[in-house]
Amino acid sequence: MxxxxxxxxEYATPRxxxxxxxxxxxxxxxxxxxxEKRLTPQELDFCxxxxxxxxxxxxxxxIKDSMADINRAMMNSDVAxxxxxxxxxxxxxNMKNALDRWIPNILPFFIARADGSTMHPARYEKNxxxxxxxxxxxxxxxxxxxxxxxxxxxxxxxxxxFYDGDDQATEKALDAVSLRRTEGEV
Amino acid sequence: MNRNTVIISGSPKAPGKAASDFLAKIxxxxxxxxxxxxRVISVRRTLDKKYTEQAFQEMxxxxxxxxxxxxxxxxxxxxxxxxxxxxxxYLDAHPEAKKDMSVYAVVNCGFPEPQINLEAVxxxxxxxSAIGAGFRFGVMxxxxxxxxxxxxxxxxxxxxxxxxxxxxxxxxxxxxxxxKDHILIHSPAARKWxxxxxxxxxxxxxxxxxxxxxxxxxxxxxxxxNT
Numbered sequence: 076m077x078x079x080x081x082x083x084x085e086y087a088t089p090r091x092x093x094x095x096x097x098x099x100x101x102x103x104x105x106x107x108x109x110x111e112k113r114l115t116p117q118e119l120d121f122c123x124x125x126x127x128x129x130x131x132x133x134x135x136x137x138i139k140d141s142m143a144d145i146n147r148a149m150m151n152s153d154v155a156x157x158x159x160x161x162x163x164x165x166x167x168x169n170m171k172n173a174l175d176r177w178i179p180n181i182l183p184f185f186i187a188r189a190d191g192s193t194m195h196p197a198r199y200e201k202n203x204x205x206x207x208x209x210x211x212x213x214x215x216x217x218x219x220x221x222x223x224x225x226x227x228x229x230x231x232x233x234x235x236x237f238y239d240g241d242d243q244a245t246e247k248a249l250d251a252v253s254l255r256r257t258e259g260e261v
Numbered sequence: 262m263n264r265n266t267v268i269i270s271g272s273p274k275a276p277g278k279a280a281s282d283f284l285a286k287i288x289x290x291x292x293x294x295x296x297x298x299x300r301v302i303s304v305r306r307t308l309d310k311k312y313t314e315q316a317f318q319e320m321x322x323x324x325x326x327x328x329x330x331x332x333x334x335x336x337x338x339x340x341x342x343x344x345x346x347x348x349x350x351y352l353d354a355h356p357e358a359k360k361d362m363s364v365y366a367v368v369n370c371g372f373p374e375p376q377i378n379l380e381a382v383x384x385x386x387x388x389x390s391a392i393g394a395g396f397r398f399g400v401m402x403x404x405x406x407x408x409x410x411x412x413x414x415x416x417x418x419x420x421x422x423x424x425x426x427x428x429x430x431x432x433x434x435x436x437x438x439x440x441k442d443h444i445l446i447h448s449p450a451a452r453k454w455x456x457x458x459x460x461x462x463x464x465x466x467x468x469x470x471x472x473x474x475x476x477x478x479x480x481x482x483x484x485x486x487n488t
Contacts, residue, residue, distance in 0.1 A: 117343075119339075121273050121338065121339045121340040121343070122273055122333065122338065122339065122340075123273050123274060123275070124272065124273050124274045124279070124331065124333075124338075125274070126466070129463065129466075129467075129477065130463060130466040130467040130469070130470060130472065130477065131467075131470040131472070133467075133472065133476055133477045133478070133479040133481075134479045134480060134481040134482065135481050146482060147481075147482045150482035150483075150484065151482065151484045162342065162346060163342075163345065163384050163385075163387040163388040163391060164383060164384050164387040165336040165337060165342070165380075165384045166336070166342070167342065167346070168339050168340075168342040168343035168346050169339075171333075171334075171336070171337070171338070171339035171342050172339035172340075172343075173339075174334050174339075175333045175334055175338055175339050177334075178334070180482070182477065182478065183463040183477065184459075184460045184463060185372070185455070185456045185459050185460060186456075187456075192372070192374060192377065193372035193373060193374060193377075193452075193456075198478070198480060199480055199482075199483065201484075217387065218387065221380060221383050221384065221387065224380050225335050225336045225380045225384075228335070228380070229335045229377065230335075
């Protein structure tokens with residue numbers, strides 16, 4: 076089993092380092108081979124909204140930087156774990172660039188979800204289980220609720236956890252997540 | 262009353278090609294109707310040209326910020342987040358620059374339903390709170406990319422947007438006592454047609470690059486053996 080951990084080196088706080096160690100320990104105990112990528116500040120270019128990854132080079136971003144390696148490794152993993160600062164209730168800029176540039180892994184077409192809302196179909200039959208672990212100093216209930224809604228309201232295979240420095244609580248929460256590739260839509 | 266307004270276009274697309282730039286232009290025109298001279302700031306141009314210091318000074322002196330951007334993965338695009346994070350850091354480093362201001366959000370998405378923009382509006386609300394500003398309301402637009410196409414239904418929706426921009430202007434002018442709920446603008450095309458035309462559109466765009474429809478389903482990162 077393969078796990079991919081993506082974290083934001085721009086917010087490399089002691090809390091992140093503790094969380095990183097915790098996640099690697101838990102995944103290691105579960106038998107995962109772990110690949111980790113620490114994004115350096117402004118390492119990734121931002122998504123330019125060109126849709127080249129859908130119509131020019133389908134499945135691959137046209138920007139040549141480390142995102143191609145990230146996408147390839149992620150799509151070949153059973154679980155993708157984002158250790159992300161929560162800023163204004165969403166992902167930090169660095170992590171958001173990585174998420175925006177994940178869209179080569181879905182198709183451009185429009186389909187309807189079971190709840191009637193619009194979505195893009197998955198490109199692959201199977202996808203990694205996504206686990207977003209948010210952290211930050213002084214996160215409010217509003218921040219948390221917003222982060223959960225952004226991550227889970229409009230997608231099918233994302234789990235959200237928060238890390239406040241309580242290793243036991245996070246380990247227990249991580250234990251409750253199914254860490255297997257998912258089938259169907261994302 | 263001082264009506265110093267800054268309109269921010271948060272699109273990552275090349276300047277002039279983005280729906281957010283178009284909406285920023287329309288918003289500026291609405292504010293100019295009564296003689297105001299709002300400043301329009303392009304996030305991409307500002308970051309590309311490294312004009313951030315000047316842009317942040319203008320933003321800090323504003324009485325109202327209208328932040329316009331496309332919805333990316335159900336929240337703000339990375340480039341818009343970068344810009345707002347940098348602005349927050351600027352204010353933290355220049356606490357004397359902080360002042361009361363009103364913040365409005367305009368979010369356009371590539372899906373027909375405008376409600377999907379709600380969380381992005383809420384992120385702007387959290388941003389406003391983080392910089393000590395007052396958030397007012399958002400304008401949530403479905404099928405935002407269609408507002409500047411030459412269709413009768415699009416023109417009608419564009420007029421809806423002008424009316425929404427006037428509500429922002431009026432709310433601001435009246436000292437923020439007017440409106441509290443968000444404004445929804447639905448896609449110019451009915452959902453069924455939005456899907457049909459959109460899906461045909463992707464295939465047509467692919468052809469410009471020598472790709473056929475079946476090529477769009479490529480799986481370059483297909484695992485050698487599914488686990």
